[in-house]
Amino acid sequence: xxxxxxxxxxxxxxxxxNSIINCAYSNSASDYFIWYxxxxxxxxxxIIDIRSNMDKRQGQxxxxxxxxxxxxxxxxxxxxxxxDSAVYFCAEVPDDKIIFGKGTRLHILP
Amino acid sequence: DSGVTQTPKHxxxxxxxxxTLRCSPRSGDLSVYWYxxxxxxxxxxxxxxxxxxxxxKGNILERFSAQQFPDLHSELNLSSLELGDSALYxxxxxxxxxxxxxxxxxxxxxxxxx
Numbered sequence: 001x002x003x004x005x006x007x008x009x010x011x012x013x014x015x016x017x018n019s020i021i022n023c024a025y026s027n028s029a030s031d032y033f034i035w036y037x038x039x040x041x042x043x044x045x046x047i048i049d050i051r052s053n054m055d056k057r058q059g060q061x062x063x064x065x066x067x068x069x070x071x072x073x074x075x076x077x078x079x080x081x082x083x084d085s086a087v088y089f090c091a092e093v094p095d096d097k098i099i100f101g102k103g104t105r106l107h108i109l110p
Numbered sequence: 111d112s113g114v115t116q117t118p119k120h121x122x123x124x125x126x127x128x129x130t131l132r133c134s135p136r137s138g139d140l141s142v143y144w145y146x147x148x149x150x151x152x153x154x155x156x157x158x159x160x161x162x163x164x165x166x167k168g169n170i171l172e173r174f175s176a177q178q179f180p181d182l183h184s185e186l187n188l189s190s191l192e193l194g195d196s197a198l199y200x201x202x203x204x205x206x207x208x209x210x211x212x213x214x215x216x217x218x219x220x221x222x223x224x
Contacts, residue, residue, distance in 0.1 A: 042217055043200050043217050089152065
């Protein structure tokens with residue numbers, strides 16, 4: 001079956017610290033990867049993406065790292081804020097559809 | 111507001127019934143994707159339409175069907191509903207026929223089957 005997954009279902013981080021959310025994927029044919037953020041009661045929101053010809057991409061306070069050798073993807077959030085509290089999904093695109101993992105819930109501790 | 115509109119936001123219905131969920135894609139987007147999100151599952155891909163034609167099918171039950179109309183809005187029909195069909199149903203749209211630039215999601219329809 002489809003098997004983009006996350007290592008931890010829940011992650012708690014102190015406000016102001018950096019957060020790292022990890023993801024493993026299994027399809028070697030995937031050449032495009034996306035991180036989505038889903039806040040309560042809302043649909044998933046695009047955060048950042050990366051193509052397989054890159055190993056790092058930076059956005060505003062977020063960085064995605066791709067290690068194709070071990071099929072691992074991570075999302076780093078700098079200086080985590082209360083507004084970052086959400087479920088984060090990694091997704092891979094091996095063909096015509098996006099395959100999502102089950103998500104990691106990020107809790108921000110005051 | 112993402113630009114993708116889903117109606118209704120909430121729906122409560124009885125087992126055995128049939129419902130229709132509606133999605134209007136972002137202006138200019140030709141692709142519509144439907145996903146199901148249950149409590150214990152991630153986002154499960156159901157079906158993809160591009161410019162009125164079915165492009166790909168995922169884990170969609172035979173009791174479910176969808177279509178995309180000439181004005182590009184899409185409807186997901188769920189029939190003979192079971193308790194296990196209770197979930198969030200999301201629609202997403204993209205400009206192209208593939209997933210190479212990600213999707214924009216609507217806010218979803220929460221379906222509760224009682």
